[in-house]
Amino acid sequence: xxxxxxxxxxxxxxxxxxxxxxxxxxxxxxxxxxxxxxxxxxxxxxxxxxxxxxxxxxxxxxxxxxxxxxxxxxxxxxxxxxxxxxxxxxxxxxxxxxxxxxxxxxxxxxxxxxxxxxxxxxxxxxxxxxxxxxxxxxxxxxxxxxxxxxxxxxxxxxxxxxxxxxxxxxxxx
Numbered sequence: 001x002x003x004x005x006x007x008x009x010x011x012x013x014x015x016x017x018x019x020x021x022x023x024x025x026x027x028x029x030x031x032x033x034x035x036x037x038x039x040x041x042x043x044x045x046x047x048x049x050x051x052x053x054x055x056x057x058x059x060x061x062x063x064x065x066x067x068x069x070x071x072x073x074x075x076x077x078x079x080x081x082x083x084x085x086x087x088x089x090x091x092x093x094x095x096x097x098x099x100x101x102x103x104x105x106x107x108x109x110x111x112x113x114x115x116x117x118x119x120x121x122x123x124x125x126x127x128x129x130x131x132x133x134x135x136x137x138x139x140x141x142x143x144x145x146x147x148x149x150x151x152x153x154x155x156x157x158x159x160x161x162x163x164x165x166x167x168x169x170x171x172x173x
Contacts, residue, residue, distance in 0.1 A: 028167075032163045037129070042117055042125075046078065047094040099115075
């Protein structure tokens with residue numbers, strides 16, 4: 001059985017895209033308002049920032065990249081030490097716990113696109129956030145937001161801006 005490293009065992013990590021045709025076709029950019037409104041409440045601000053940072057890197061290196069874990073943590077205002085109590089390591093672990101990343105022997109595969117927040121996680125959020133999510137889902141079911149986003153990217157709009165623009169269009173309905 002191949003050993004899968006944990007964040008606290010590595011100094012550098014290879015980050016590869018986690019390709020999932022279902023989620024990739026209907027999900028949310030980690031830099032989107034959806035990620036900020038709903039995923040942030042589930043995984044916390046540090047894990048959300050990590051996912052956004054990885055999305056930015058994937059824009060430049062779509063097949064993956066290598067990061068220096070200590071350097072990355074420091075640029076995010078976090079400490080990184082080899083061990084279980086590193087704030088950066090804990091946040092990476094939250095990404096794994098909530099199905100946004102998977103450990104590999106030399107790093108992680110990471111979702112480029114986030115799925116909808118699962119109902120079991122939504123049910124733990126305040127009532128107003130749950131209602132907001134319900135309203136969002138009801139409005140966006142009529143609009144293929146990802147199709148708009150992909151068209152904007154084909155027209156030369158950056159992926160992050162395309163995600164925000166398509167989401168704004170969905171929310172305006």
